[in-house]
Amino acid sequence: MVKACMSSLYAACLISSAVLNLFFILNLYAGADWKLSWSRKAAAEAEAVAAITCSGHGRAYLDGLLLNEEEPVCECNTCYAGPDCSEFLPGCAADADSGDPLFLEPFWMQHAASSALVVAGWHRMSYGFSDSTTMSKELERHIRKLHYVVGNAVTKGRYIVFGAGSTQLLNAAVRVLSPDNSSSPARVVASVPYYPVVNFKFEGDASLWKNTSDPNVNLIEFVTSPNNPDGQMNKAVLNGAPNSKAIYDRAYYWPHYSAIPTPADEELMIFTISKVTGHAGSRFGWAIIKDKAVYERMIEYTGLNTMGVSRDAQLRALKLLKVVLEGGGREMFKFGYETMRDRWEKLRETLSISKRFSLQKIEPQHCNFFQKAREPSPAYAWLKCEREEDRDCSAVLKAANITGREGQMFSAEDRYIPWSRFRVRKGHNKWKIMAHFAVYVQSVKEWEVVD
Amino acid sequence: MVKACMSSLYAACLISSAVLNLFFILNLYAGADWKLSWSRKAAAEAEAVAAITCSGHGRAYLDGLLLNEEEPVCECNTCYAGPDCSEFLPGCAADADSGDPLFLEPFWMQHAASSALVVAGWHRMSYGFSDSTTMSKELERHIRKLHYVVGNAVTKGRYIVFGAGSTQLLNAAVRVLSPDNSSSPARVVASVPYYPVVNFKFEGDASLWKNTSDPNVNLIEFVTSPNNPDGQMNKAVLNGAPNSKAIYDRAYYWPHYSAIPTPADEELMIFTISKVTGHAGSRFGWAIIKDKAVYERMIEYTGLNTMGVSRDAQLRALKLLKVVLEGGGREMFKFGYETMRDRWEKLRETLSISKRFSLQKIEPQHCNFFQKAREPSPAYAWLKCEREEDRDCSAVLKAANITGREGQMFSAEDRYIPWSRFRVRKGHNKWKIMAHFAVYVQSVKEWEVVD
Incomplete structure (x- = not known):
């Protein structure tokens, strides 16, 4: 062997040991023959x-x-x-509140091998990556690829900032878009009904500010699109008004919840892994930004606030996005869509036996990602109590032992309640809610007949 | 066997299958005979x-x-x-700046097996833990245990809040300790020299505010103890002054860097895993707080800011602290202390051949953790250029191809520069700095003789 090496394989033997090592390592790894030691x-x-x-x-x-x-x-x-x-x-009691995206948990249990992550004790101890930033370039590349594959956002020529969930990014965006030298911060508005982002005092329905001509009033409009709780594809109503800026919360613009008719391309869009892969606990989100100055100030904010996002959360997000991207992302989005669609269908059917309750209308729509028309599968139901006397819809549901938030919390009438479709696990009590609720609606129907 | 089970082992066979399963699982695990599948x-x-x-x-x-x-x-x-x-x-150029705590990396490579972490794809997807908080109780228990074992902080009867590194906790503490209804936020002060926490505009040396009697001036004093950069065991100088509150940054109060004479017991103390285990990239820190109302507002701040700390970072921190606590924590702290002490000694020796430079004085001190007197091993050197004409010490070092921050950045004279002892890896260029610097100091000495 040594002889052979010295003669005909002479050239091959001169390959640098580093390259050989790499080849050896990758070969072993690819073959899954690696003999495990420290892990x-x-x-x-x-x-x-x-x-x-x-x-x-x-x-x-x-x-x-x-x-x-x-x-x-x-x-x-x-x-x-x-x-x-x-x-x-x-x-x-059955809890109809909570945005915990546990409906995706079964997908990850089915993909245990590809989604498992091993972190070495010395992984990324530094404050910065090798380019001195606090963001993994590899993760950024996967995020851009995901948007390209799904077709839900334009990322070409856009900047990306990471945040500890969409929460930190919303805080950052409000701070950055507020005027620099004003003693009064910008007023935050949104279209009713809107999810009460707890950090901000909302200044009422955005449309009420449409005709304001006071140059000292600076407005920031939150646009959640698709909207939480009613699933509507909201657009900024103050678009083009002087002294107004829009922040698009695009958390639900994924094939689980919505048709994807066209890539979103707003000035500032926020996404979160919570609603893509279901990993709310990881606290990882990103903003896609057109303007370089805004991007730089967002980077500065997250730097001063937390010195960027935990590298452990970034590593996990990367692993999860790799799994999502396998096979062009079809598998996870199909699982997510079918799960949400089935739940929507079940709720719709249950409610259809009575006129006491109604749901928001969502029409089937063509989806560029699935390349066909799709049925509705919104993240939340926006349930309405139709009877004149049922002004407090949450009280009505409470009688059926179902707890939820009041519509008022979303700046709407209490005749509405949001119904989260998320927090359902096999064995979780919500599997029982539908049957439970069906019995209740049935009894209500009987009352109606008796009445 | 079945027969035996039916008779004398009857009672044992009735043990619930859950307990048996657990026993089986743990036994396999303990025996490391587990046949790996998805991981x-x-x-x-x-x-x-x-x-x-x-x-x-x-x-x-x-x-x-x-x-x-x-x-x-x-x-x-x-x-x-x-x-x-x-x-x-x-x-x-050799970089004497940077607080990257890479000096602990070799410890983690030596403890690869115990510090490795495997994260399942479905790990902690929820927003909350089972008690609806965003904090791992098990991690909190380990933090309390660590302080007890090291003897560096009182945690009994104290509250603990997690943050994304000490950065987020400092932000939270300043916000929480500022007066509620004041239009002007509290002024942040510290004793010179102090590390320029970038988020805050410092209002000069704390001692200058000692005799302020203006009831409208609210002061927050940052006390870094041991101090960055000079290693002194600072105390609040405004202690007891009306309208003043102190935030103790205790990041360096660990046996790596300092003797531990007594458990710290201030109203609000901040620690970070960056300086304990060296995992700056994980962005994990904690505050120990006496006052319940302050604790609750800190929880509220981190909730609104980022919805708590990434559960992935928490899981990693738990794993690392488990390794630290093995054998009463002696192994890691001994490694850390000896590394820092050796580097200090080398720097001190190099400088001792010339009168052109000097270092801060740190006396050997009894350490309750090691139960003996220990040599100095500070995290940073606070290097002074002694010659009258060397007013700009960083320029002097630059001639030796060593870059550092200016003393001015720490609100001190430029005749001082901070010298980080941290960012040194085997093979890192800083291993060469000492030799490099020794040659330089030597040449300087020769000049002195010639002069």
Whole structure:
């Protein structure tokens, strides 16, 4: 062998050892023949925790509480209890609130191998990446690719800023778009109904400010499109008005929830991984920005606020987006769309037996991503109590043991309530809500007949 | 066997299947006999990337840039280049700035197995933990345990808030401690020299405000203790003054950098994992707070700002703290202390051959953690140019091809410069700084003789 190397393979032997090493490593890796060493213990630990089934009504986590300081405790879904979550709590109220995007959890459990992530103890200890920024260029590249594949946003020639979820980015955008030297910050407005972003005092319905001519009034319009809670494809109503700027919250502009007729291309758009992959806990979002000065000030804000986004969250987001992009993203979006569509259909059918309740109207629409017309599958239902006397719709639902927010919180009448389609796990109590609610609506219908 | 079970082992067989399952799982895990399934591919991927050596002058990362969209690229240490970081760039300046705590990287590479982390694709997707907070109780428990073991802070009866690094917590604390209904926010002061926390406009040396009697002036005093850059154990100078509140930045109060004479017990103390384990990139810190109302407002601020800290960063911090706590924390702190002490000693020796430069004085002190007297090992040197004409110390060092910040940036004279002891890796150019600097000081000494 040494002889052979010295003669005919002479040239090959001269290949630098670094290249050879890389080849060797990648070859082993590609073949999945890698003999694990330092990662083995952590892998076994994670698989052991994942194997705790919690009776299908809960989940155990690596960072969960421990029993006797060693056994991970099951964290039970709402309405379940006991060490293995096997006890159903009768009479437990069903929660129609919460934007927890757990409907995507089954997808990730089905893709356990491709979505698993191993973090070495010395991974990215520095404040900065090698280019001295706090943003992973590889992650940015995947975000641009995702938008290109889905066709939901223009990123070419646009700047991207990372944030700790859309929350930090909304804060950053309001600060950056407010006038520099004004003692009064810009007023934040939105079209009713709107989700109450808790940080800001809303100054009422955007349309009321349409004809303001006071040059000292600076307006920032939040446009959530598709809208939370009613799913409408909102547009800025103050568009073009002097002293007004728009922030587009595009969190729900994904094929799970909406047809994708055309790539969005607003001045400042905000996305969050919470509503794409369902990882709300990771606190990762991004803004797509046209104006360079605005981009630079957003970078400055997130730098001063938190020195950028946790590199651990960035690494996780990258791993998840890689899985999403496999096969052109069709698999996850199909799963998400079908899940949300089925839930919408079930709710619609249930309500159709009575005139007491109604839902927002959403027409089937052609989707460029799926390349066909699609049925409605909004993230939230915007339920209306139709009877004159049912002014407080949440009280009506409370009688059916369903709790929700009041319409008032969305600056609308209390005759409306938002109905989250998100926080549903197999074994979660919401699987029971529909049956529960169906019985209730049925009884209401009987009353109507009797009345 | 079944027979035996039916008779003498009858009772044991009745143990609930959940408990048996758990026992089975934990037993397998403890025995490291777990046959890996879904985590295997990710583990192999991480080990393959970690095996890329980059000639010992760089690092490859899972989220690094890729060559031909598949091979991870080496990210070279300063002053090295080339695909495998083997090219030394002659004449490259040595950077004495930067607080990157890379001196702890070798510790984590030596503890690869215990510090590795495997994250399942469905880990903590929710906004909240099972108690509806955004904080891992298990992580909080480990933080309290760490302070107890090290003896550097009182946590009993105190509240803990997590933040995205100490940066977010400093922002939160300033906001929370500012008066509610005042049009002018509180003025931030600190004792010279102080690290320029970029978010705040400092209103000069704290001692200048000692005798202010204006009841409309609200002061917030930043106390970094041990101080950055001079390592002194600062105390609030406005302590007890009306309308003044202190925020103690305790980032460097760990056995790496300082003797631990007594547990710190101030009203509001801030710590960060960056300076404990060296993971600056994770963006994880915590505040220890006495007052419940302040705690609640800090929770509110971090909630509105970013909806708490990334659960991925929390999971990583937990894993790292578990490793630190193994064997009572002695191993990591010993490694950290010895590394910093050796670097200090080397710098001190080099400078001792000339009178042109001096360092701050730090006396050996008894440390309750190590239970003995310890030598100085500060995080930064506070280098002074002693010659009358060397008013600009950074210019003097620049002649030796060493770049640093100016003393002015720390509100001190430019005759001082801070010298970071942190950002040194094996193969990093700073290993060469000392030799380089020694030659320079030597030449300076010769000038002195000739002069």
